[in-house]
Amino acid sequence: MAFSSTSTSTTTTTTFFLLLLLHSSCLFSLVFAKSRHTTAHSHSHSHSHSLSHSNPRLHKAYLALQAWKQVIYSDPKNFTTNWIGPSVCDYTGIYCATSLDKPHIQVVAGIDLNHGNIAGFLPNELGLLSDLALIHLNSNRFCGVLPDTLSNLTLLYELDLSNNRFVGKFPTVILSLPSLIYLDLRFNEFEGPLPPQLFNLGLDAIFVNNNRLYSVIPPTITSVTASVVVFANNNFGGCLPEGISKSADHLEELVLINTNLSGCLPWDIGLLYKIKVLDVSFNNLVGSIPYSIAGLVHVEQLNLAHNKMTGAIPAGVCALPNLQNFNASYNFFCEEEGLCLNLTSKGASFDDRRNCLPERPLQRRSKECDAALKHPVDCFEYHCETGYGASAQNMVGVSAPAPSPSTRS
Numbered sequence: 001m002a003f004s005s006t007s008t009s010t011t012t013t014t015t016f017f018l019l020l021l022l023h024s025s026c027l028f029s030l031v032f033a034k035s036r037h038t039t040a041h042s043h044s045h046s047h048s049h050s051l052s053h054s055n056p057r058l059h060k061a062y063l064a065l066q067a068w069k070q071v072i073y074s075d076p077k078n079f080t081t082n083w084i085g086p087s088v089c090d091y092t093g094i095y096c097a098t099s100l101d102k103p104h105i106q107v108v109a110g111i112d113l114n115h116g117n118i119a120g121f122l123p124n125e126l127g128l129l130s131d132l133a134l135i136h137l138n139s140n141r142f143c144g145v146l147p148d149t150l151s152n153l154t155l156l157y158e159l160d161l162s163n164n165r166f167v168g169k170f171p172t173v174i175l176s177l178p179s180l181i182y183l184d185l186r187f188n189e190f191e192g193p194l195p196p197q198l199f200n201l202g203l204d205a206i207f208v209n210n211n212r213l214y215s216v217i218p219p220t221i222t223s224v225t226a227s228v229v230v231f232a233n234n235n236f237g238g239c240l241p242e243g244i245s246k247s248a249d250h251l252e253e254l255v256l257i258n259t260n261l262s263g264c265l266p267w268d269i270g271l272l273y274k275i276k277v278l279d280v281s282f283n284n285l286v287g288s289i290p291y292s293i294a295g296l297v298h299v300e301q302l303n304l305a306h307n308k309m310t311g312a313i314p315a316g317v318c319a320l321p322n323l324q325n326f327n328a329s330y331n332f333f334c335e336e337e338g339l340c341l342n343l344t345s346k347g348a349s350f351d352d353r354r355n356c357l358p359e360r361p362l363q364r365r366s367k368e369c370d371a372a373l374k375h376p377v378d379c380f381e382y383h384c385e386t387g388y389g390a391s392a393q394n395m396v397g398v399s400a401p402a403p404s405p406s407t408r409s
């Protein structure tokens with residue numbers, strides 16, 4: 001459920017930035033001209049030819065793309081077949097536009113090889129494409145690591161490498177891209193910790209789900225300025241840090257499905273007044289739902305399923321005005337208000353199966369409930385042990401600020 005809504009938002013974000021760019025710089029007027037060209041099979045290429053007549057930057061792009069073609073070993077859809085000769089603006093998947101700093105010349109501003117199923121590497125020469133604003137390589141078989149020369153792409157604002165076979169540690173070259181806004185690394189094989197700086201880059205969207213990332217969620221997440229953060233299906237462990245409400249002016253989707261989260265939900269999670277999707281399902285969360293959660297006035301999707309949470313489901317949650325889907329199933333909740341049962345009659349979906357609710361159908365057996373409820377976790381007393389202490393510092397190599405109330409701003 002959260003995945004589908006996430007992909008909708010991805011498209012929205014992408015479109016938004018395309019529009020923004022169109023309005024702000026006309027960078028893409030020629031890109032769209034080109035795609036109209038191709039679909040209409042137009043005969044008149046004279047205009048784009050005169051503009052794309054070679055200049056030193058297009059020559060560098062030519063060198064870069066030829067080097068890339070050398071390390072492409074499989075291209076079943078023939079995307080790169082016409083990557084021959086100096087007219088790089090006519091190559092499939094390569095988009096030219098007028099330069100931002102020299103409006104009379106054409107430069108390579110975008111690469112879109114989405115769904116190419118291409119196998120190969122990214123060569124160092126890609127650093128020569130210093131006018132790139134967009135790289136879309138979604139759904140290919142690119143492998144290996146990202147070249148450090150990508151740090152040369154100072155105009156790059158959208159990087160989508162999702163659904164490829166990139167490996168190794170989180171590619172730190174990304175941290176040096178000053179214009180980056182949209183980062184999508186999902187469905188690759190990146191491993192190890194996330195660099196804490198990732199959340200301080202001013203990105204608007206961060207997708208790192210379905211990798212092999214581990215270690216804790218960096219405490220810097222509390223100051224994230226992104227509207228969409230998706231970590232699902234990694235193995236972070238540790239807690240969601242208290243102080244997350246510092247990101248309240250930005251966060252609209254936080255998806256932490258199956259990330260081995262433990263501990264309590266932080267008390268201030270209810271201050272995320274813009275959030276629409278909050279999905280922490282399939283984790284090891286304990287304790288009760290913080291009462292503050294009744295403050296999530298924009299939440300539409302709230303998924304707490306498959307955790308070890310206890311206590312009552314507060315009426316305030318079920319009264320949330322925009323709630324469309326509330327999943328509390330597979331926990332150890334033992335009390336709920338009649339208001340929650342009314343959610344279904346309001347057209348929202350509500351799932352409370354497999355809890356310890358005495359009056360409700362399809363609950364856990366009392367033996368299971370008794371065992372779990374014998375030692376409930378009091379979230380006021382609980383302090384996240386496995387979180388961002390010594391282990392985080394050792395693994396990430398930076399000193400993590402202690403998330404004590406006194407350091408909260």
Ligand SMILES: *[C@@H]1O[C@H](CO)[C@@H](O)[C@H](O)[C@H]1NC(C)=O
Pocket residue numbers: 076077078
């Ligand atoms: C790609 O080119 C090869 C050789 O010209 C051809 O046999 C194949 O059918 C082409 N594939 C597609 C998807 O066009």
Ligand SMILES: *[C@@H]1O[C@H](CO)[C@@H](O)[C@H](O)[C@H]1NC(C)=O
Pocket residue numbers: 124125126127128129130149152
């Ligand atoms: C970085 O870009 C500049 C052009 O802006 C180019 O001259 C230089 O060779 C590039 N560096 C690398 C490492 O590709």
Ligand SMILES: *[C@@H]1O[C@H](CO)[C@@H](O)[C@H](O)[C@H]1NC(C)=O
Pocket residue numbers: 235236237238260262386
């Ligand atoms: C989950 O995280 C905890 C630390 O919070 C760690 O001890 C445990 O091994 C992790 N679980 C898995 C399946 O890796």
Ligand SMILES: *[C@@H]1O[C@H](CO)[C@@H](O)[C@H](O)[C@H]1NC(C)=O
Pocket residue numbers: 281305306327328329330349350351
């Ligand atoms: C709630 O979550 C569980 C576990 O993922 C799932 O099986 C169930 O279909 C969900 N309920 C609804 C109403 O979506």
Ligand SMILES: *[C@@H]1O[C@H](CO)[C@@H](O)[C@H](O)[C@H]1NC(C)=O
Pocket residue numbers: 337338339342345
């Ligand atoms: C649930 O809805 C029914 C009818 O819409 C209403 O009479 C009842 O008071 C509601 N229950 C709660 C707890 O709000």
